[in-house]
Amino acid sequence: MTVAARTKLTQIPVGLGEIKYTNNAQEVLVAYGLGSCVGIAIWDNSSGVAGLAHVILPTSVASSRPNDNPLKYADRAIPLMVNELRRLGGNPSRMVVKIAGGAQMLKSAGRSEVFNIGSRNVEQVRREIERAGLRISGEDVLGHQGRTMSLYPSDGRVTVQSAGNLRDL
Amino acid sequence: MVQPTLPKRIDEPAHHVFPEDSPVGRAIARAADAVAAALSELSGIQVHASNPEANLLPLADLPNIGGSPGDTVVTLFLTYDGTDSGQIILIYNLDQARALVDQMLWNPPGTTFDFDEMELSALAESANILGSHFLTAIANISGAELDISIPEPLVDLRGATLSIPAAAAASSGDSFLSIRSDFESDGASILGTTLLVIPDRGVESVMMRSLT
Numbered sequence: 001m002t003v004a005a006r007t008k009l010t011q012i013p014v015g016l017g018e019i020k021y022t023n024n025a026q027e028v029l030v031a032y033g034l035g036s037c038v039g040i041a042i043w044d045n046s047s048g049v050a051g052l053a054h055v056i057l058p059t060s061v062a063s064s065r066p067n068d069n070p071l072k073y074a075d076r077a078i079p080l081m082v083n084e085l086r087r088l089g090g091n092p093s094r095m096v097v098k099i100a101g102g103a104q105m106l107k108s109a110g111r112s113e114v115f116n117i118g119s120r121n122v123e124q125v126r127r128e129i130e131r132a133g134l135r136i137s138g139e140d141v142l143g144h145q146g147r148t149m150s151l152y153p154s155d156g157r158v159t160v161q162s163a164g165n166l167r168d169l
Numbered sequence: 170m171v172q173p174t175l176p177k178r179i180d181e182p183a184h185h186v187f188p189e190d191s192p193v194g195r196a197i198a199r200a201a202d203a204v205a206a207a208l209s210e211l212s213g214i215q216v217h218a219s220n221p222e223a224n225l226l227p228l229a230d231l232p233n234i235g236g237s238p239g240d241t242v243v244t245l246f247l248t249y250d251g252t253d254s255g256q257i258i259l260i261y262n263l264d265q266a267r268a269l270v271d272q273m274l275w276n277p278p279g280t281t282f283d284f285d286e287m288e289l290s291a292l293a294e295s296a297n298i299l300g301s302h303f304l305t306a307i308a309n310i311s312g313a314e315l316d317i318s319i320p321e322p323l324v325d326l327r328g329a330t331l332s333i334p335a336a337a338a339a340s341s342g343d344s345f346l347s348i349r350s351d352f353e354s355d356g357a358s359i360l361g362t363t364l365l366v367i368p369d370r371g372v373e374s375v376m377m378r379s380l381t
Binding site: 012024032035049069072088105117146148 | 232238321325326328331332335340
């Protein structure tokens with residue numbers, strides 16, 4: 001697909017603690033401004049069904065709130081996402097997984113422990129993907145810069161834009 | 170887009186607005202005016218506060234504060250503690266940040282383009298001044314004793330920088346208390362500056378309880 005053709009696609013933003021799904025080749029799922037959050041893109045290469053999750057925290061273990069949004073946690077969002085993709089016609093054996101994000105945005109030592117949730121998010125996402133029987137085939141994680149992640153259901157391509165650079169994952 | 174069968178969230182937080190004429194609304198407006206006066210002095214142009222407000226917002230709204238999450242902005246992070254604690258986040262759009270640096274460093278307008286150590290230091294100083302003015306105004310009204318940290322600058326995507334308070338807010342719920350003001354010049358041009366204060370304990374914070 002050419003860049004020109006892509007500009008005509010409808011962008012579907014995937015916000016904090018959300019998962020969006022599509023099998024429409026005229027749409028693109030976009031997680032804008034991933035910092036410490038992690039974007040998880042899963043695409044089924046046979047049915048063309050695609051999902052993009054935007055998780056904020058690694059686990060729900062510390063939460064005692066029964067009505068918490070489960071999709072903000074990696075340990076709850078990923079199993080839900082894989083099940084939903086399966087329901088939509090996806091087959092785990094054909095699912096392609098790519099992840100981006102998990103940056104440590106602030107570098108100061110005093111705040112890193114409090115705010116550096118990024119690396120723990122990445123670790124948990126890797127663990128949950130493995131637990132779901134899937135394999136990560138591309139990633140752009142950690143570091144100190146924000147990223148915007150896009151998933152094109154037409155061909156499963158995932159792009160990451162960071163510091164003005166756009167690249168395929 | 171495919172609609173998932175996942176259950177809808179049942180704890181969708183309502184927007185809880187503190188009216189302008191409430192004690193909280195008046196206190197926020199006075200603090201925002203103090204910041205506007207300080208920003209006027211720094212920038213050399215008359216600035217006024219625009220829509221100062223305190224709202225309980227859904228967490229999903231946080232990356233959109235002041236504009237698109239995909240925009241590159243200059244963000245200054247401060248924390249405060251004492252009888253209360255929280256975060257102060259000052260967001261400049263790139264042009265406003267450049268203009269402010271030129272003014273603060275006595276450069277001819279249009280000199281600053283990149284943000285290196287000196288430029289970020291100047292912007293950190295602006296955050297120190299503006300954040301202090303805000304907290305001092307609030308402390309004068311509420312009686313809270315608050316200390317402010319050294320500002321930490323960041324030039325990156327708005328959504329990425331705001332993931333820092335988002336992660337903290339997400340660990341305690343699906344909403345956050347936003348005390349916010351934008352700032353505009355007297356003309357039509359909007360300076361693109363947003364001050365966001367997020368008390369750690371939201372509406373239960375000492376600051377908010379002493380104002381209500």
